[in-house]
Amino acid sequence: MSQLKTISLSHLDNVPSSPGKFKSDKPLTYIHRLRFHSSVSKLTLWLALFLALLVFFFFLSPPSPSPPPRRSLGSWGGSRWEKRIRTSARVRSRSSSTVLVTGAAGFVGTHVSLALKRRGDGVIGLDNFNEYYDTKLKRARQEMLDQAGVFVVEGDINDRELLNKLFDVVPFTHVMHLAAQAGVRYAMQNPASYVHSNIAGFVNLLEVCKSANPQPAIVWASSSSVYGLNSKVPFSEKDRTDQPASLYAASKKAGEEIAHTYNHIYGLSITGLRFFTVYGPWGRPDMAYFFFTEDILKGKEITIYEGSDHISVARDFTYIDDIVKGCVSALDSAKKSTGSGGKKKGSAQFRIFNLGNTSPVPVTKLVNILEKLLKVKAKKKFLPLPRNGDVKFTHANISLAQRDLGYKPTTDLETGLKKFVKWYIRYYKGSKRSSW
Numbered sequence: 001m002s003q004l005k006t007i008s009l010s011h012l013d014n015v016p017s018s019p020g021k022f023k024s025d026k027p028l029t030y031i032h033r034l035r036f037h038s039s040v041s042k043l044t045l046w047l048a049l050f051l052a053l054l055v056f057f058f059f060l061s062p063p064s065p066s067p068p069p070r071r072s073l074g075s076w077g078g079s080r081w082e083k084r085i086r087t088s089a090r091v092r093s094r095s096s097s098t099v100l101v102t103g104a105a106g107f108v109g110t111h112v113s114l115a116l117k118r119r120g121d122g123v124i125g126l127d128n129f130n131e132y133y134d135t136k137l138k139r140a141r142q143e144m145l146d147q148a149g150v151f152v153v154e155g156d157i158n159d160r161e162l163l164n165k166l167f168d169v170v171p172f173t174h175v176m177h178l179a180a181q182a183g184v185r186y187a188m189q190n191p192a193s194y195v196h197s198n199i200a201g202f203v204n205l206l207e208v209c210k211s212a213n214p215q216p217a218i219v220w221a222s223s224s225s226v227y228g229l230n231s232k233v234p235f236s237e238k239d240r241t242d243q244p245a246s247l248y249a250a251s252k253k254a255g256e257e258i259a260h261t262y263n264h265i266y267g268l269s270i271t272g273l274r275f276f277t278v279y280g281p282w283g284r285p286d287m288a289y290f291f292f293t294e295d296i297l298k299g300k301e302i303t304i305y306e307g308s309d310h311i312s313v314a315r316d317f318t319y320i321d322d323i324v325k326g327c328v329s330a331l332d333s334a335k336k337s338t339g340s341g342g343k344k345k346g347s348a349q350f351r352i353f354n355l356g357n358t359s360p361v362p363v364t365k366l367v368n369i370l371e372k373l374l375k376v377k378a379k380k381k382f383l384p385l386p387r388n389g390d391v392k393f394t395h396a397n398i399s400l401a402q403r404d405l406g407y408k409p410t411t412d413l414e415t416g417l418k419k420f421v422k423w424y425i426r427y428y429k430g431s432k433r434s435s436w
């Protein structure tokens with residue numbers, strides 16, 4: 001490099017920066033030779049600079065925070081792969097549904113896939129196995145699904161070709177869309193991952209669904225976080241949802257608006273479910289009840305957020321089995337989409353439901369229950385609720401879901417956490433697994 005620079009600079013020393021304005025008394029041939037050498041040297045210099053920049057960007061620049069961390073995706077296609085898809089999509093009876101479950105290796109996705117398979121539906125899972133949290137846990141869920149006869153395809157909802165292929169192989173009657181970048185607080189660390197999965201990915205999926213023949217009915221996971229700074233309780237579907245407190249909430253709210261557009265233009269039947277802090281066995285290690293359990297057992301300090309006047313934040317914690325029942329009823333009561341060939345043929349169903357537990361519990365109470373179940377005293381630190389996207393409380397009004405879905409949660413927090421802790425101890429005991 002330095003040699004290159006010396007050579008070129010020695011030539012450039014005699015060359016003006018703007019040749020057109022230069023008047024010289026030197027012979028013409030000398031000038032031509034000089035110009036030739038000069039352009040070769042300049043070219044070499046630019047080439048060297050370009051290479052240096054390439055090296056810098058590929059090897060020295062810090063890793064970009066987006067899109068979401070993920071492993072390279074498994075290959076798909078081929079006759080064996082298609083055969084696995086067809087086997088997994090096989091239904092027990094004519095009245096059964098054929099469902100594509102996105103985010104199938106996720107917490108809610110796994111439970112819903114199992115429930116559908118158990119009752120005889122054809123189920124194909126799709127998951128990108130990204131590294132937002134422990135992929136070993138996702139793989140363990142995948143293994144459980146595999147044993148139950150559910151094939152989980154490894155791929156991203158942004159992959160149009162893959163989605164088209166899946167719809168070519170299987171005429172899905174329903175899509176249970178649960179793939180998402182979850183987590184309220186992580187949105188400040190990696191905002192792009194929310195746009196990638198919750199907005200771009202959702203649009204891509206809807207594009208494929210709208211063109212599919214037949215068009216499937218779609219049920220998808222929105223979130224209680226769309227209520228944002230709304231202070232009217234309990235939260236009803238009619239309440240305002242235009243004050244999101246986090247990018248996560250904003251991305252779910254955007255999803256609801258996008259869903260409406262596809263329903264309106266293409267006749268897709270779409271049902272959005274606003275989940276309220278879902279917890280239970282095989283849960284998500286990024287959620288408070290999960291990492292509190294781990295930290296309490298390890299003797300690590302936990303942080304409990306407080307609102308003004310030291311009032312603990314509260315959540316309408318909802319047990320996974322209740323949520324699964326709500327998802328399945330939403331699927332069963334979904335009317336068919338009306339479009340075909342990408343064209344709307346008539347108005348289609350559009351619904352949004354709260355799926356909560358209707359009894360908010362302060363986080364301090366959640367910790368007390370965990371202490372009792374784990375028989376370990378937690379090391380607690382109290383902090384004012386940081387401006388990280390969290391809201392002070394959530395509380396669901398579920399009368400609409402009760403009326404239209406027959407939804408009726410039956411598990412209180414203590415009972416649900418007991419089941420979670422039992423699972424947690426069995427899953428992590430004796431192994432060197434860590435949830436993060």
Ligand SMILES: O=C(O)[C@H]1O[C@H](OP(=O)(O)OP(=O)(O)OC[C@H]2O[C@@H](n3ccc(=O)[nH]c3=O)[C@H](O)[C@@H]2O)[C@H](O)[C@@H](O)[C@@H]1O
Pocket residue numbers: 182183184222223224225226275276277278286287288289302303304305313314315363390391392
């Ligand atoms: O229902 C929802 O809409 C959302 O529920 C959860 O979000 P969140 O309710 O914030 O659940 P956690 O992250 O488990 O937090 C539960 C409570 O613990 C509190 N917390 C969290 C972390 C911590 O260190 N300390 C603490 O007190 C939070 O402020 C919150 O009140 C999920 O993470 C979201 O994906 C989901 O959409």
